[in-house]
Amino acid sequence: MTTDIDTTAPKYLRDKYAIIGIGETEYTRGSGVTTRKLATTAIRHAMADAGIKPGEIDGMMSYSGNDSVQSPMVASDLGIRLNFYTDIFGGGSSTENLVGLAIGAIEAGMCKTVVIFRSMNGYSEVRIGGTGARAQAPLGGDRLHNAAYGWFSAGQNFSQTFMRAMHDYNLKPEQLAKVKVAHSRHASQNPKAYYKNRMTVDDVLNSRMIVKPLHLLDCCVETDNGTAIIVTSVERAYDYRHTPARILGVVGRCCKPGNDITLHYQYGPISRVAAWYAKDLLWPNAGHGPEEMDATGSYDAFTFTTALQLQDYGFAPPGEIGDYLDSGAIQLGGERPNNTSGGHLCEVYTHGMNMVIENVRQLRGEVDDYCPVGPDGKRQHTYDYETPGPTEGACRQLKEVNLTANLGWAYPAAASALVMRKG
Amino acid sequence: MPVEGEYLGMHLQINDNDGENLTYFAHCADHEFHLQQCQSCKLLCYPPRTACPWCAEADFDWVPVEGKGTVHSYGEVHHAIQPALKEHAPYQILLVDLDTQKDQPEEFTSLRVAGNTATVEGELAPPDVVQQVGIGSRMRMVFKDVAPGLSLPMWTLDEEADQPDAPWRYPQE
Numbered sequence: 001m002t003t004d005i006d007t008t009a010p011k012y013l014r015d016k017y018a019i020i021g022i023g024e025t026e027y028t029r030g031s032g033v034t035t036r037k038l039a040t041t042a043i044r045h046a047m048a049d050a051g052i053k054p055g056e057i058d059g060m061m062s063y064s065g066n067d068s069v070q071s072p073m074v075a076s077d078l079g080i081r082l083n084f085y086t087d088i089f090g091g092g093s094s095t096e097n098l099v100g101l102a103i104g105a106i107e108a109g110m111c112k113t114v115v116i117f118r119s120m121n122g123y124s125e126v127r128i129g130g131t132g133a134r135a136q137a138p139l140g141g142d143r144l145h146n147a148a149y150g151w152f153s154a155g156q157n158f159s160q161t162f163m164r165a166m167h168d169y170n171l172k173p174e175q176l177a178k179v180k181v182a183h184s185r186h187a188s189q190n191p192k193a194y195y196k197n198r199m200t201v202d203d204v205l206n207s208r209m210i211v212k213p214l215h216l217l218d219c220c221v222e223t224d225n226g227t228a229i230i231v232t233s234v235e236r237a238y239d240y241r242h243t244p245a246r247i248l249g250v251v252g253r254c255c256k257p258g259n260d261i262t263l264h265y266q267y268g269p270i271s272r273v274a275a276w277y278a279k280d281l282l283w284p285n286a287g288h289g290p291e292e293m294d295a296t297g298s299y300d301a302f303t304f305t306t307a308l309q310l311q312d313y314g315f316a317p318p319g320e321i322g323d324y325l326d327s328g329a330i331q332l333g334g335e336r337p338n339n340t341s342g343g344h345l346c347e348v349y350t351h352g353m354n355m356v357i358e359n360v361r362q363l364r365g366e367v368d369d370y371c372p373v374g375p376d377g378k379r380q381h382t383y384d385y386e387t388p389g390p391t392e393g394a395c396r397q398l399k400e401v402n403l404t405a406n407l408g409w410a411y412p413a414a415a416s417a418l419v420m421r422k423g
Numbered sequence: 424m425p426v427e428g429e430y431l432g433m434h435l436q437i438n439d440n441d442g443e444n445l446t447y448f449a450h451c452a453d454h455e456f457h458l459q460q461c462q463s464c465k466l467l468c469y470p471p472r473t474a475c476p477w478c479a480e481a482d483f484d485w486v487p488v489e490g491k492g493t494v495h496s497y498g499e500v501h502h503a504i505q506p507a508l509k510e511h512a513p514y515q516i517l518l519v520d521l522d523t524q525k526d527q528p529e530e531f532t533s534l535r536v537a538g539n540t541a542t543v544e545g546e547l548a549p550p551d552v553v554q555q556v557g558i559g560s561r562m563r564m565v566f567k568d569v570a571p572g573l574s575l576p577m578w579t580l581d582e583e584a585d586q587p588d589a590p591w592r593y594p595q596e
Contacts, residue, residue: 140435140441141437142444146537149516150504150508150539152505160498163498163593164558166594172594173595211498211499213593263537265495265537270496270535
């Protein structure tokens with residue numbers, strides 16, 4: 001389609017690992033429990049999903065912004081004796097990165113099966129948007145170059161990238177709004193989604209301005225939730241309950257040059273995001289190019305993050321992402337739906353986990369929509385994307401899905417990614 | 424004793440061990456703009472760094488740099504987070520390409536200096552001024568004094584410059 005990257009070189013670890021279990025808590029505002037409880041609940045659900053026993057898990061990883069529980073507490077509650085654990089700092093882009101590092105840990109012989117979790121009271125305790133207690137903290141040193149200008153939240157921090165992208169690519173507000181329209185339609189087919197109402201372009205454009213160019217409905221939801229995924233080697237993966245989602249390629253926090261977090265705007269076109277660099281790792285690692293993907297999970301902290309990543313990973317030619325959005329490609333029934341669960345804009349804010357979980361379910365053919373469950377315990381998918389839930393038969397399962405890509409975003413200058421195939 | 428001060432309800436501070444930021448903001452407090460120049464490759468860098476991003480050498484000279492440039496991009500905050508900023512909304516956060524070292528050492532790479540759109544006194548600009556500023560606007564640097572040893576660089580419309588007829592602004596006004 002748009003990349004001339006050679007994806008034919010063999011890679012030693014391609015297709016050798018898989019995701020075998022996925023789990024989540026309810027998605028709420030006001031969980032009423034600790035992040036420790038959210039984590040254990042999500043992991044118990046992932047263990048039940050896989051049909052795996054605590055003694056078969058010996059690795060644990062998590063990520064947080066100092067707003068969550070650490071692995072040893074959670075493992076102890078679940079009777080898991082760890083041979084390996086690592087809790088890292090970070091939000092978006094951590095999921096795909098940790099999948100890669102879990103593969104590395106197993107490959108190095110440090111453990112055999114790893115559960116990755118993210119647990120956050122992102123609405124009731126620590127607001128990622130920076131409101132509440134975090135707005136009161138002293139600002140020191142390097143932060144005087146940004147936060148002192150009232151340049152504080154993610155939306156504020158990314159706004160210059162987004163504005164320049166509109167300027168450089170002639171992107172229109174109506175085109176960005178189509179990301180929200182698509183994801184809200186997907187969320188309408190998802191009983192778990194926090195926001196299930198379908199939105200129109202006008203709904204987005206008429207919502208109040210937060211930080212130009214972001215309207216309220218260009219921004220994601222903030223929620224409380226725990227999420228978990230279990231990674232193991234292909235040799236073990238087929239011992240469990242579901243067909244594994246096999247991992248073809250990963251990228252972990254690939255950066256633009258001069259990525260110093262506070263002011264990463266010195267180098268190159270600022271409308272170009274880290275995906276531009278990550279694509280040269282992702283597609284050769286995976287052995288497939290963007291044109292072969294059946295679905296994407298492009299991180300939608302904002303409508304813009306989905307759009308700019310899709311463009312720079314090569315799903316649209318440079319400068320033509322607006323046309324790709326206009327084409328309806330990212331919507332269920334389109335060429336390559338993005339965030340079929342509703343993503344961060346509508347389903348839940350998990351720092352990337354829910355989009356990986358959704359693609360695992362898509363690859364299994366077992367998306368949890370409003371379709372009836374048959375006598376064999378399997379969902380009888382209707383492929384009716386037009387009728388919204390909660391009407392029975394409202395569907396979001398893709399008919400043909402063999403390859404998916406997850407495109408994680410930390411900020412404009414750092415990106416992670418993950419390509420999976422049906423097992 | 425660290426340098427510290429209060430600004431719009433925010434507590435700003437620079438620790439004793441942060442020599443790069445102490446020097447940078449001390450020059451700002453004298454209402455002079457200085458950047459680090461690498462003693463080896465002679466390129467300037469922004470913001471303050473501990474080694475040269477172009478050649479990794481650690482030795483710098485602080486040199487005066489003209490505070491003039493062109494708006495590269497902006498964000499405009501309508502929903503402020505910090506309570507003391509709410510009364511100033513909408514306020515603008517600019518990235519200004521300095522004329523010095525523009526598109527150097529590579530195309531599209533520049534010294535992009537952040538700051539709010541401000542009055543000549545360095546106060547956050549009122550809405551009618553904010554509405555005049557967009558990509559392409561010509562700006563000059565002014566300073567907002569916060570504490571001894573700490574002033575913040577800010578950007579005000581350059582009265583003496585040729586301004587574009589219509590700087591690029593977000594299309595839905």
